Amino acid sequence: MSRERQVLARAGLKATAARERIFQLLESAMPERHHLSADDIYARLRQAGERMGISSIYRVLTDLEEAGLVHRHHFDRHAMGRSLFELADGAEHDHMVCVETGRILEFQDPLIEARQRAIAERHGFEIVGRKLVIRVRRSGADRAP
Amino acid sequence: MSRERQVLARAGLKATAARERIFQLLESAMPERHHLSADDIYARLRQAGERMGISSIYRVLTDLEEAGLVHRHHFDRHAMGRSLFELADGAEHDHMVCVETGRILEFQDPLIEARQRAIAERHGFEIVGRKLVIRVRRSGADRAP
DNA sequence: ATCACGGTTGAGAATGGGTATCATTACAAT
């Protein structure tokens, strides 16, 4: 039984070919771009000579997300931006997006996380999920006068 | 000259009727729901016997956003969620959304903000904007076993 | 094996915020 099958099974998902394959792709994208859209996945599959319906890709991604194996992000300023997905590899992290280059940096800050928990608790809540995106630009960059 | 006109002028926007009116609406929503969608605004205008094209509403909201007078949020989990708008009244704040009731709470935490600035600086960036949304639920709520 | 059935897949249609187009209208400056 492959590693993928194990992870899927542990998350309570039947291990189908589509799920395994998409999981693999997300995994292989981790060192590199780290964030794939549904279209990216579609394209990569084609490039590899495989084919999968785009609706299945969306369905599988949603399944994986609901099983907690994948995180979905929206880094665009506006609503109609596409969703980007990445594997949920244990450690939560937040994102910094450069508005000039579009580059996405990840970071972790235990202090911020602790603070968030404290604030939620103070209001009688527990945290289900959080999303912090900082939009940044190279400091000292020339701006409109 | 009305207060609205002054604010618009100060932000570099010609004060048109549409802009003044939408600004007013956002202002009047502050004590109450605090976050309005383009549709909400459309509906409120109709209810008041006025009429404005929905495209104008979107355009004005985008103008106001770009002038820094208004913030746009997406609290939904998925991409196609609608945009919600609120007046940018000086102090930045973050949001906590209850996944059970949909209620939106606002909070401020200077420590989190300072931390964010520090992290951005450490990477050679300056902050252009940030967005922190914590999804929460009443703690102690029963969950699936 | 075969059957039955519950979940999975995928092509194509539908959805729904949001945007683009463009003729019309309002305003401002000459």
Next chain:
DNA sequence: ATTGTAATGATACCCATTCTCAACCGTGAT
């Protein structure tokens, strides 16, 4: 008034995502 410039609004359009539904597994029971 006249001309130029920007704002408005009806409508068409876009496009990522979801829905629908028929075909298709896969597995366990017979």
